[in-house]
Amino acid sequence: MVEVEELRPHADHMSTIEDSDSVASIVARITLFNAGFEEHKQHFHHTQLHGTVGRDFDCIENTLDELKHKFTQLKTQLKALGSESRNGTLDVAKYRAKDDLASTRYHDPWALKLEEYKRYGRQLIMPEVGMPGQLRLKASSVLIVGAGGLGCPAAAYLAGAGVGKIGIMDGDIVEVSNLHRQVMHNSAWVGKSKAVSLGNALRLINPLPRYEIHPYHLVPENSAIAAGYSMILDCTDRPSSRYLISDMAVVHGIPLVSASALRTEGQIMVLNDPPVSSDSEKAGPCYRCIFPRPPPPESVQSCGEGGILGPVVGVMGVLQALEAVKVIMRPPDRPANPPSLIMFSAYGSQMFRTMRIRGKNPTCSACSSDTTITRQSLESGSQDYMAFCGALEASDVLAAKDRVSVMDFASMINRSGTPVNHTLVDVREKPQFELCNMLGSVHVPFSLLRRWKNAEEATTALSIDIESHEPIYVVCRLGNDSQATVNKLRELGIDRNGARKIMDIKGGWEAWRKDIDQSWPEY
Numbered sequence: 199m200v201e202v203e204e205l206r207p208h209a210d211h212m213s214t215i216e217d218s219d220s221v222a223s224i225v226a227r228i229t230l231f232n233a234g235f236e237e238h239k240q241h242f243h244h245t246q247l248h249g250t251v252g253r254d255f256d257c258i259e260n261t262l263d264e265l266k267h268k269f270t271q272l273k274t275q276l277k278a279l280g281s282e283s284r285n286g287t288l289d290v291a292k293y294r295a296k297d298d299l300a301s302t303r304y305h306d307p308w309a310l311k312l313e314e315y316k317r318y319g320r321q322l323i324m325p326e327v328g329m330p331g332q333l334r335l336k337a338s339s340v341l342i343v344g345a346g347g348l349g350c351p352a353a354a355y356l357a358g359a360g361v362g363k364i365g366i367m368d369g370d371i372v373e374v375s376n377l378h379r380q381v382m383h384n385s386a387w388v389g390k391s392k393a394v395s396l397g398n399a400l401r402l403i404n405p406l407p408r409y410e411i412h413p414y415h416l417v418p419e420n421s422a423i424a425a426g427y428s429m430i431l432d433c434t435d436r437p438s439s440r441y442l443i444s445d446m447a448v449v450h451g452i453p454l455v456s457a458s459a460l461r462t463e464g465q466i467m468v469l470n471d472p473p474v475s476s477d478s479e480k481a482g483p484c485y486r487c488i489f490p491r492p493p494p495p496e497s498v499q500s501c502g503e504g505g506i507l508g509p510v511v512g513v514m515g516v517l518q519a520l521e522a523v524k525v526i527m528r529p530p531d532r533p534a535n536p537p538s539l540i541m542f543s544a545y546g547s548q549m550f551r552t553m554r555i556r557g558k559n560p561t562c563s564a565c566s567s568d569t570t571i572t573r574q575s576l577e578s579g580s581q582d583y584m585a586f587c588g589a590l591e592a593s594d595v596l597a598a599k600d601r602v603s604v605m606d607f608a609s610m611i612n613r614s615g616t617p618v619n620h621t622l623v624d625v626r627e628k629p630q631f632e633l634c635n636m637l638g639s640v641h642v643p644f645s646l647l648r649r650w651k652n653a654e655e656a657t658t659a660l661s662i663d664i665e666s667h668e669p670i671y672v673v674c675r676l677g678n679d680s681q682a683t684v685n686k687l688r689e690l691g692i693d694r695n696g697a698r699k700i701m702d703i704k705g706g707w708e709a710w711r712k713d714i715d716q717s718w719p720e721y
């Protein structure tokens with residue numbers, strides 16, 4: 199008599215089949231199980247069975263019926279998957295197992311390498327991804343401009359997800375002050391290329407994608423690089439590069455995920471999705487459609503100047519990767535999401551807010567039919583993005599006679615470091631002033647003094663006599679706000695038409711640290 203126990207392990211094993219199991223393995227297991235089962239069944243028919251054995255036999259037969267039913271369902275799902283892909287652009291027909299189970303070769307080559315099934319398994323089994331989504335990721339190529347606080351997390355997730363080709367563009371080098379937020383770099387890479395550093399880190403996460411490293415800055419003349427990619431991520435922190443990258447995306451007809459972060463806030467938009475070239479009726483807006491004019495240059499600060507909380511820029515970079523993956527995996531027959539702006543505020547009562555934004559501007563200077571920006575004009579360098587955004591050089595603001603070098607200023611203070619016969623006004627914001635400051639200096643943050651309306655407000659805050667001839671020296675971190683302050687004090691009449699000297703300390707405390715006092719903290 200056949201031992202029922204011989205059958206049980208097989209039956210238990212078969213009944214644990216999950217939806218996530220590879221179809222090939224299910225087919226193989228059912229085939230084997232079927233053969234063994236039929237053989238044992240013959241024995242049972244010729245043997246007088248004990249009652250409990252009979253019940254076990256019934257139980258196993260039920261399990262087999264269930265498995266056969268499940269197998270039929272899986273085959274139906276596979277057929278549906280195949281027809282979906284035929285409607286789209288991907289061919290996953292080869293993914294289907296052959297109907298002939300008797301064949302020893304029961305499947306065509308898999309659509310992915312076995313390593314990829316394992317590596318991407320946790321996302322492959324999601325309905326939002328599946329085989330079509332993974333193949334779209336593999337066929338995609340993403341150019342990430344900026345290997346900093348946004349680019350690091352964005353690139354890491356795209357590499358992990360299996361994007362086929364990833365380009366990293368950045369001309370900067372890794373600095374110690376980057377490491378609190380640019381999490382793919384490390385202390386050993388300080389002083390070396392950010393693009394190379396990020397590329398190396400990505401290869402450790404996933405060696406399968408192709409990585410193209412562009413260790414230089416993006417300028418209009420090298421913007422042709424976008425031709426090799428199907429999507430761009432703007433991970434930079436300057437308005438001039440935002441417009442340049444948007445124009446690149448428009449002339450190359452590829453979607454753009456644009457994000458920014460400063461201090462405790464960030465925002466993100468998916469632009470040019472779908473691109474103008476596909477169907478101008480349905481095309482998404484470009485950056486110029488939303489922001490035709492750049493912000494005034496004096497209102498713009500990069501996170502190097504304005505400060506940034508590491509996780510804030512991390513959140514925005516992760517969202518960029520998420521939006522990119524959603525756009526890449528979207529089936530061709532599904533419309534793009536309506537254009538929207540996601541705003542993040544770390545300390546807001548509501549951390550995330552989504553605002554619907556207007557669509558394509560029919561008179562946009564970049565993406566409308568009467569645009570003057572073409573690929574040729576872009577790559578010739580005739581578009582001056584720095585001028586368009588009004589980038590200010592520190593030396594542009596004040597004349598040389600209104601500025602004093604750190605050397606000259608050093609001779610005006612006594613050995614204890616206190617000012618002699620002058621007023622030193624430090625206009626850095628409070629947190630910076632509290633990090634390090636000079637004895638006897640007067641602290642008035644630039645954000646406060648720029649709102650002064652009259653001379654009295656200034657003389658009160660600075661504790662100065664309006665009639666005095668004592669010169670005023672203004673200092674900030676890098677020498678930009680200090681120049682604007684000199685102009686502001688003159689507007690208010692504090693200089694009494696030149697009777698009182700008001701000067702800016704050239705290069706600010708950073709120049710002071712480099713040239714005069716190396717014990718001054720670098721931050």
Ligand SMILES: [Zn+2]
Nearest residue numbers: 484487562565
């Ligand atoms: Zn536009």
